[in-house]
Amino acid sequence: MTTQTTAIASVHPRGLTSGGVPRSRRSTPRRFFARLPIRILIAVLLIVEIYPMLWMFLGSFKTQSEFLNDPFWALPKTWSLDNYVEVFDSGFGHYIVNSIIVVFPSLALILLFGVAAGFALEVMVWKGRGTVLLLFLAGIMVPTQMILLPLFTIYFRTGLTGTYWPLILTYVATGLPLTVFMMATFFRSVPREIFEASTLDGASILRSFWAVGLPLVRNAIFTVGLVQFFFLWNDLLIALTFTNSDALRTIQVGLLNFTGQYGAVQYGPTFAAIAVNVLGTLLLYLFLNQQVMKGLTAGSVKG
Amino acid sequence: MDRVLGDKRAIFVLLGPALLVYSLVMLVPILWSLGYTVFDGNPIVGFTFNGLGNFTKFFQDPAAWSAIWFTIRYALVLTILQVGTGFGLSLLYVFWLKKASSTIRTIVFFPVVLPTVAVALLFQRLFEAAPTTGPVNSLLNVFGIPSVDWFGTPDASFWIIILMDLWRSMGFYAVLLYAGLLDIPEEMLESARLDGAGGWKLVRTIVLPLSLPVLLSSLIFSINGTLKVFDTIIALTNGGPGNATTPLTLYMFQTSFTYGEYGYGSTIALMLTILCLLFTVFIFRSTRRDITKG
Numbered sequence: 001m002t003t004q005t006t007a008i009a010s011v012h013p014r015g016l017t018s019g020g021v022p023r024s025r026r027s028t029p030r031r032f033f034a035r036l037p038i039r040i041l042i043a044v045l046l047i048v049e050i051y052p053m054l055w056m057f058l059g060s061f062k063t064q065s066e067f068l069n070d071p072f073w074a075l076p077k078t079w080s081l082d083n084y085v086e087v088f089d090s091g092f093g094h095y096i097v098n099s100i101i102v103v104f105p106s107l108a109l110i111l112l113f114g115v116a117a118g119f120a121l122e123v124m125v126w127k128g129r130g131t132v133l134l135l136f137l138a139g140i141m142v143p144t145q146m147i148l149l150p151l152f153t154i155y156f157r158t159g160l161t162g163t164y165w166p167l168i169l170t171y172v173a174t175g176l177p178l179t180v181f182m183m184a185t186f187f188r189s190v191p192r193e194i195f196e197a198s199t200l201d202g203a204s205i206l207r208s209f210w211a212v213g214l215p216l217v218r219n220a221i222f223t224v225g226l227v228q229f230f231f232l233w234n235d236l237l238i239a240l241t242f243t244n245s246d247a248l249r250t251i252q253v254g255l256l257n258f259t260g261q262y263g264a265v266q267y268g269p270t271f272a273a274i275a276v277n278v279l280g281t282l283l284l285y286l287f288l289n290q291q292v293m294k295g296l297t298a299g300s301v302k303g
Numbered sequence: 304m305d306r307v308l309g310d311k312r313a314i315f316v317l318l319g320p321a322l323l324v325y326s327l328v329m330l331v332p333i334l335w336s337l338g339y340t341v342f343d344g345n346p347i348v349g350f351t352f353n354g355l356g357n358f359t360k361f362f363q364d365p366a367a368w369s370a371i372w373f374t375i376r377y378a379l380v381l382t383i384l385q386v387g388t389g390f391g392l393s394l395l396y397v398f399w400l401k402k403a404s405s406t407i408r409t410i411v412f413f414p415v416v417l418p419t420v421a422v423a424l425l426f427q428r429l430f431e432a433a434p435t436t437g438p439v440n441s442l443l444n445v446f447g448i449p450s451v452d453w454f455g456t457p458d459a460s461f462w463i464i465i466l467m468d469l470w471r472s473m474g475f476y477a478v479l480l481y482a483g484l485l486d487i488p489e490e491m492l493e494s495a496r497l498d499g500a501g502g503w504k505l506v507r508t509i510v511l512p513l514s515l516p517v518l519l520s521s522l523i524f525s526i527n528g529t530l531k532v533f534d535t536i537i538a539l540t541n542g543g544p545g546n547a548t549t550p551l552t553l554y555m556f557q558t559s560f561t562y563g564e565y566g567y568g569s570t571i572a573l574m575l576t577i578l579c580l581l582f583t584v585f586i587f588r589s590t591r592r593d594i595t596k597g
Contacts, residue, residue: 038399042407048470049410055438056425072438109324117321124317125308132322139329141579143531145555145572149565150335151328153346173328176321195308205313234418236534237552241560255420256538267435270424277421285416289409296415297479300524 056278059271060084067267083272091246092273095254102164102239102250103232106171110179111225113172115217118183119209123195133184139177147174148241155242166242167250174238175228178299182227186220187213223295226288230281230296251277339569347563357570366546367571370554374578377464377550378529384469386521389476390514394506396477397484408481411474419471423538426467430454457547460540464548468535476521483517484510519586526582530575551575 059067060083061076121133147170155166194216198208214221239250249257258273285292343353361367392411396404414422430453431437440450453459487510495509511518533552536542542549542557549557551571559568 035399038395041395042400045407046410049414049474051438052425052429052470055429059428067435072436072441113321113324116317120314120317123308124310124314126311126314132318135330136325139325141527141576141583142329142333143552143572143575143579145531145552146336146569146576147329147332148556149339149559149569149572150332153335153565154332156346169324169328173324176325177329180321199307205307205310206316209313209317230416234416234534236420236537237556240537241556252418252420255418255424258424267428271428274421274424278417281416281418282413285413289412292416293409293412293478296475297482300475300479300521 053278053282056271056274059267060275062268062271064267083268084276086266086269087272087276090258090269092251092254092258092276094247095249095251096276098164098247098249098254099233099251102167102171103229106168106175106232107225107228109168109172110175110228111221114176114179114224115183115214115221116209117176117180118187119213121180122184122187123190123192123209123213124205133180136177136180139174140181144174144237148237152241161242161244162248164248167239167248170238170242171232171235175232179224179228182224182299183217183220186217190216223291223298226284226292227295227299229284230292233281336569336572339566340573342566343564345563345565350566353566357567360567361570361574366549366554367551367574369546370549370551370571371574371578373461373548374530374532374550374552374575377461377532378526378582381465381468381472381529382522382525384465385472385476386480386518386525388469388473389521390480390518392473392477393480393484394510396481408474408478412478413474414471415475417471419534420538422467422471423535426463426539427454430463454540455544457544460544460548464535464539467539468529468532471535476525479521479524480514480517483514486517487513522586523583526586527579530579530582551578 055072058076061079061081062070063077063082066074066077117136121129121136151166151170155161160166160169190213194212195208198212199205203211234252235250236252236256239253240256243249243253255273255277258270339350340357341353341355342350343356344350396408400407429437430439432440432450432452432455436444436450439453444450451459453463491513492505492509495505500508531552532550533556536548536550536553537556540548542553546554552575555568555571555575558564558571
């Protein structure tokens, strides 16, 4: 556990500032050729990373016969949206709505509870707070498989099965350990004097939390929120366990079952479904990539 | 001061909700699941006490051993490859690309954010042999090699799974280790250069020892993540062909929800938890020894 703590502490404050080692100013004519292998390596790296996405995107416009008869590098003959229309006709829009209904309330609760708990565990002084923090940490290590069966029984007995609640409750509980841990780390970097000063000024501790603590860790909350969003939006295991009907399926479960609906694979619609599925996270990454990289690496304990 | 910062009512208000949800939905089920391991059955047909029967069954079950073996093999191979590739990339970022590395870092990182199911479906198509020839087989055909049915044999499936997860995760480990490399003091590298150390010698004698702590945490994150692999496999091969690529997580899922054996399912889940702990402790121990030696 100690190593994880220090690793996170060392990743977080440095962040991803684009620094590096200043280049040695030695320039020779051979330099171009000396760097050639590196250039080729980088070119291959970029192709490997980008081409599959490009191929998927182009494929989402192709017809079934283009897939079966043309080579894979052929461009689509027309830019028709038929495949996308078919994807949404088959109920994919409903899966997206389900995911939104489940993920955003879960996210709000995780952040609200997690930030408050992180504050209580790090800023406030009381006996046993170390033990409680360790208790939360244990939740990061334990595989989700450990809690699925009892939860299945609990939700069944309490009649929650068949609603959105099993997903929301499980998401909140599994999201809390990492959030509490990360928030405690962020609060640790806030000088204690700030809270002592606000206390001396007569603020109650709840007011210090709300008016002083929260604004100070605003960026951290945003980062943790981003990280948790990716975990929840991309979750398959919990969604697969607790969605017992097509009406409840989230976007990931819907995509997993998408190909199963047809005898033969319908290439165009499958590619369009993948494109729709990927679009949300990809756009988010396009605009917020620095925060996403910082957050996900800081949250790497989750594995 | 201490009276305010130790205000019991405030602690209750702030910590209460989180602790309540966490206890009810994580801690209680974990203990409950431990209880299940000595029972047989499920909530519908009822439970019967089984003593240590599930554990003896587990150790005599060929499917369980196959799942353990696959899980360990997958976790070890992928951990070595993703931390190794990540380290290689981070060296590339710091020592060759330097300030220009930002764009490359961002591009290589992006598969991390993609949903696993989507990537898995895409990889199925990339490596498809029939009825259409996917890009990979098409490339092989260009060089005169006949198409390979990648998902038809256990070995090929194993390597496709590894390849896909490497594609998804190497950028992540690269950024994680890159942050560690930036912490190495520039003066140290400069003085080593003046002493005539360059290239691999510099990496081996200065960079590697100094990034050992962050490498160690990467290994622990990686092994804990890879031992729990589920999404990739259920979406890419669904454990097949046969049960050749079924890890413990998927075996637990099938046992519990397809066959309704809650007791045995919980036993498998517990074994997985123990496996994660063992590996974490093992990595901790072995690297500690190396540090004291050096």
